[in-house]
Amino acid sequence: MVRAIRIHEHGGPEVMRFEDVSLAAPAAGEAHVRNTAVGLNYIDVYHRTGLYPVGPLPAVIGMEGAGVVEAVGPGVEGLSPGDRVAYANPIGAYATERLIPADRLVKLPDAIADQTAAAMMLQGMTAEYLLRRTFKVGPETVMLFHAAAGGVGLIACQWARHLGATIIGTAGSEDKVALAREAGCTHVINYRREKFVERVREITSGKGCDVVYDGIGKDTYPGSLECLKPFGLWVSFGNASGKIENFDLGLLAAKGSLFATRPTLFTYTAKRADLVASASALFDVVASGKVKISVNQTYPLSEAATAHRDLEARATTGSTVLLP
Numbered sequence: 485m486v487r488a489i490r491i492h493e494h495g496g497p498e499v500m501r502f503e504d505v506s507l508a509a510p511a512a513g514e515a516h517v518r519n520t521a522v523g524l525n526y527i528d529v530y531h532r533t534g535l536y537p538v539g540p541l542p543a544v545i546g547m548e549g550a551g552v553v554e555a556v557g558p559g560v561e562g563l564s565p566g567d568r569v570a571y572a573n574p575i576g577a578y579a580t581e582r583l584i585p586a587d588r589l590v591k592l593p594d595a596i597a598d599q600t601a602a603a604m605m606l607q608g609m610t611a612e613y614l615l616r617r618t619f620k621v622g623p624e625t626v627m628l629f630h631a632a633a634g635g636v637g638l639i640a641c642q643w644a645r646h647l648g649a650t651i652i653g654t655a656g657s658e659d660k661v662a663l664a665r666e667a668g669c670t671h672v673i674n675y676r677r678e679k680f681v682e683r684v685r686e687i688t689s690g691k692g693c694d695v696v697y698d699g700i701g702k703d704t705y706p707g708s709l710e711c712l713k714p715f716g717l718w719v720s721f722g723n724a725s726g727k728i729e730n731f732d733l734g735l736l737a738a739k740g741s742l743f744a745t746r747p748t749l750f751t752y753t754a755k756r757a758d759l760v761a762s763a764s765a766l767f768d769v770v771a772s773g774k775v776k777i778s779v780n781q782t783y784p785l786s787e788a789a790t791a792h793r794d795l796e797a798r799a800t801t802g803s804t805v806l807l808p
């Protein structure tokens with residue numbers, strides 16, 4: 485038996501139950517991992533509420549973790565008991581131990597501590613593909629990044645600074661504004677107090693941004709589109725404030741022949757080679773100190789419900805780790 489957070493129905497944080505769950509021996513292609521740290525991500529909230537599907541209930545939620553390989557199933561090569569590993573997919577991470585397809589694991593370099601890995605795999609590989617593949621950010625880029633003091637936000641802003649971009653961040657409190665500035669934002673807008681569309685227009689002298697990264701969704705749509713230059717790219721990568729309903733394609737024409745994409749990490753790391761390349765780029769920027777991973781909250785795994793409440797109340801900054 486292992487201990488895990490499971491949901492038996494969708495709903496608020498109270499539907500998460502910390503309970504005994506049986507674990508089979510690893511099947512062909514699988515590894516048995518003992519988690520030493522588990523990452524908290526906004527997608528865990530979507531899985532809990534049912535916004536994103538989780539498969540049959542009851543289900544262990546959670547996408548991300550770091551730990552040690554305990555055993556491998558038949559046919560698994562290049563991985564042995566005792567190896568330090570991390571992962572950002574598939575679901576089932578809120579547990580002391582779990583089974584996982586071995587080809588979703590990456591080995592951890594000595595320079596990356598377990599808690600750092602659990603805090604950064606999902607958010608950090610997301611920053612990697614958003615800045616290097618969805619749009620190639622460079623010194624000429626003027627970008628807007630919403631929730632710049634959040635988990636993805638703090639990593640992405642430091643990485644974008646390293647790439648030389650002009651970064652406009654938004655954040656929901658004065659403390660968060662300060663964190664976003666430290667992370668490399670050239671300008672930060674407290675979008676609870678100021679109208680971000682007007683401020684972006686002012687900051688860019690009316691020109692707008694090349695790219696807008698929007699993980700907020702409902703509350704920032706369609707304002708984010710107003711912040712773009714003609715032919716600019718709107719990257720809608722999340723829905724922390726709720727899902728965008730009835731997307732009006734005509735707005736892309738009206739706002740200047742805009743491009744839009746709704747990317748997900750799981751497509752960008754679906755091929756093993758892409759997963760390894762993304763993780764390795766992340767390990768490089770973290771090990772070299774260009775990007776620092778801020779584990780600003782930790783909770784016992786048994787208190788995942790409190791962690792969800794805090795995340796949804798906008799009371800967290802940077803990354804959060806659950807300790808099994």
Ligand code: NDP
Binds near residue numbers: 654
């Ligand atoms: P964050 O740590 O960024 O937490 C969410 C933040 O969003 C809050 O701290 C808050 O910051 C801001 N926010 C604004 N409005 C709301 C609201 N109504 N309710 C709650 N939060 C709000 O979370 P993550 O770093 O885990 O994820 C950020 C976004 O990126 C999420 O939408 C997530 O789904 C998405 N994501 C998408 C991926 C992909 O591949 N598509 C992969 C990883 C994450 P503030 O107070 O400053 O406004």
